[in-house]
Amino acid sequence: MKQISIVSGKGGTGKTTLSGALNFLFQNNTAADCDVDASNLYLLLNPKLKKQYDYYGGKKAFIEQDKCIKCGKCQTLCRFDAIDFINEEFKINEYSCEGCNLCVLKCPVKAIELIDNRAGEYYLSENKKMKVIHGSLEPGEETSGGLVAEIRKKAIEVSKEEKTDYIIIDGAPGMGCPATSSITGVNYVIIVTEPTKSGIHDLKRIIDTTKHFKREFGIVINRFDLNIQNTELIEKFCKDNGIKLLGNISFDETVLKATQKQKSIIEYDSKAKEDIINIFNNLMEEIS
Amino acid sequence: MKIAVLSGKGGVGKTLVSTNLTNILSKYTKIELLDCDVEEPNSNIFFNFEFNKKEKINLLVPEIDNQKCTKCGLCADSCQFGAINVFNHGVMVFNSLCHGCGVCSIVCPHEAISEKEKSIGTIEYGQKNNIYFGQGLLNIGEPSGVKIIRTLKKHSKNINLQILDAPPGASCSVVETLKNMNYAIIVTESTPFGFHDMKSVIEICQKMGLKMGIIINRYDKDYTEIEEYLNKNNIEILEKIPFSKEIALMYSKGELISQNDKYKIIFQNILNKIGVVQ
Numbered sequence: 001m002k003q004i005s006i007v008s009g010k011g012g013t014g015k016t017t018l019s020g021a022l023n024f025l026f027q028n029n030t031a032a033d034c035d036v037d038a039s040n041l042y043l044l045l046n047p048k049l050k051k052q053y054d055y056y057g058g059k060k061a062f063i064e065q066d067k068c069i070k071c072g073k074c075q076t077l078c079r080f081d082a083i084d085f086i087n088e089e090f091k092i093n094e095y096s097c098e099g100c101n102l103c104v105l106k107c108p109v110k111a112i113e114l115i116d117n118r119a120g121e122y123y124l125s126e127n128k129k130m131k132v133i134h135g136s137l138e139p140g141e142e143t144s145g146g147l148v149a150e151i152r153k154k155a156i157e158v159s160k161e162e163k164t165d166y167i168i169i170d171g172a173p174g175m176g177c178p179a180t181s182s183i184t185g186v187n188y189v190i191i192v193t194e195p196t197k198s199g200i201h202d203l204k205r206i207i208d209t210t211k212h213f214k215r216e217f218g219i220v221i222n223r224f225d226l227n228i229q230n231t232e233l234i235e236k237f238c239k240d241n242g243i244k245l246l247g248n249i250s251f252d253e254t255v256l257k258a259t260q261k262q263k264s265i266i267e268y269d270s271k272a273k274e275d276i277i278n279i280f281n282n283l284m285e286e287i288s
Numbered sequence: 289m290k291i292a293v294l295s296g297k298g299g300v301g302k303t304l305v306s307t308n309l310t311n312i313l314s315k316y317t318k319i320e321l322l323d324c325d326v327e328e329p330n331s332n333i334f335f336n337f338e339f340n341k342k343e344k345i346n347l348l349v350p351e352i353d354n355q356k357c358t359k360c361g362l363c364a365d366s367c368q369f370g371a372i373n374v375f376n377h378g379v380m381v382f383n384s385l386c387h388g389c390g391v392c393s394i395v396c397p398h399e400a401i402s403e404k405e406k407s408i409g410t411i412e413y414g415q416k417n418n419i420y421f422g423q424g425l426l427n428i429g430e431p432s433g434v435k436i437i438r439t440l441k442k443h444s445k446n447i448n449l450q451i452l453d454a455p456p457g458a459s460c461s462v463v464e465t466l467k468n469m470n471y472a473i474i475v476t477e478s479t480p481f482g483f484h485d486m487k488s489v490i491e492i493c494q495k496m497g498l499k500m501g502i503i504i505n506r507y508d509k510d511y512t513e514i515e516e517y518l519n520k521n522n523i524e525i526l527e528k529i530p531f532s533k534e535i536a537l538m539y540s541k542g543e544l545i546s547q548n549d550k551y552k553i554i555f556q557n558i559l560n561k562i563g564v565v566q
Binding site: 043102173178179180198212226260 | 330387426430480481488510536
């Protein structure tokens with residue numbers, strides 16, 4: 001079984017469009033949506049929900065007001081600015097608390113305890129072609145990298161049961177914990193970029209991140225014809241640095257129409273579909 | 289007034305909105321723009337500020353004195369993040385898992401753990417005309433930019449009028465950006481993806497008691513779900529920006545579209561509706 005992850009650095013460059021399409025082009029695969037902040041892949045794959053699992057992230061501190069003597073020691077010691085003083089009471093800011101336990105250890109009257117925190121959920125779903133593992137983080141939660149790890153673990157388990165050859169992972173944007181959790185240990189990373197100055201800036205950072213984690217990778221330039229000059233810059237950058245260019249995808253309004261109907265571009269005969277099939281063929285050569 | 293620009297989904301136009309609003313406002317008054325998308329900060333592409341103040345952001349990570357360590361394992365048991373492991377032959381610290389909370393050094397009965405600084409990123413500030421600018425940058429391979437955002441805000445000029453370009457998504461770094469804000473501009477696009485992700489950030493703003501308004505970028509009148517939802521929930525639409533190849537091209541070159549009179553009005557309308565300028 002091979003794991004292929006699609007990431008981008010900059011958001012909105014077409015990760016989900018490409019990973020949705022690849023999930024239909026591969027013959028025998030499991031899909032995993034690791035963009036848990038903005039989990040959109042299931043909208044394209046349209047699977048039926050089979051099972052739901054709770055995800056518990058890190059714990060959070062809780063102050064028992066009856067016991068608190070308002071000494072303020074917890075607030076002074078907390079390194080995450082997670083203790084507020086509101087209406088004469090010390091309270092944990094649940095968004096800032098990282099659950100480190102320091103305040104619990106240091107409270108002189110043992111008024112603070114750590115409690116479990118349900119930070120999201122993840123699901124096993126299924127359409128006619130494949131099993132889909134996806135999840136969603138409660139808005140505002142941390143530990144999204146942890147949820148990504150759970151989703152990938154479940155995807156591997158399902159792929160082994162179903163004997164699928166590939167897991168196609170829709171990764172998270174950026175280059176922090178959810179993005180890196182989407183690429184650790186995978187067999188191949190596809191980086192999707194766009195020919196904008198922002199796209200080029202972010203591309204370099206995600207390439208460095210991918211190299212940091214020692215993964216093999218190739219580049220796709222989406223909407224390449226929107227700014228040919230910038231596309232040529234990216235192509236030259238890839239060539240100069242010995243980076244594989246898997247292919248370009250045309251700017252094609254069919255993509256928007258397909259997305260609005262919650263369909264993959266693969267279901268519409270279009271220029272973008274041809275481009276993606278070409279990318280798929282190049283990818284197969286790279287990973288086989 | 290402190291305004292955060294956020295979106296849930298990446299690539300729908302946060303930076304387009306925050307840079308152009310800043311540009312328009314700077315014609316009237318002093319303004320501070322903070323790029324809090326520390327994983328991929330892009331605002332400066334549109335302004336080219338030179339930075340006169342740089343600061344390294346460090347995390348305190350543990351350092352073990354093996355002479356004093358008895359391998360009792362209390363530090364590993366106390367660490368909530370699995371960042372320390374104690375083996376027969378020594379102690380191993382996984383810096384990338386460490387949150388820098390200091391618990392291990394507090395619980396160590398033999399004072400064998402001290403803390404050393406580890407760089408996780410930088411913040412930098414610059415100024416041009418009426419615009420004060422700050423941005424954070426997370427080092428490659430580091431998991432979380434929350435501390436960088438927190439420090440970027442704390443060490444800013446704290447000018448009365450601030451615009452913060454938030455990271456995409458709906459997790460902890462977005463919340464850090466939203467703290468102490470007065471208003472949230474949420475940018476979305478006319479697709480089911482934009483709709484889905486917009487709802488996550490609306491939920492955060494509601495929980496935090498923030499006033500908010502929506503901008504629908506690449507607006508398509510045939511996709512009506514977003515407007516129906518917003519009308520039903522009584523959430524204000526500040527502006528609908530139509531899809532335009534010209535805007536996309538200008539953006540791709542790193543140009544501010546509000547330099548063009550045709551698009552200037554979009555951002556003036558937004559500011560009027562929020563009540564920043566009369």
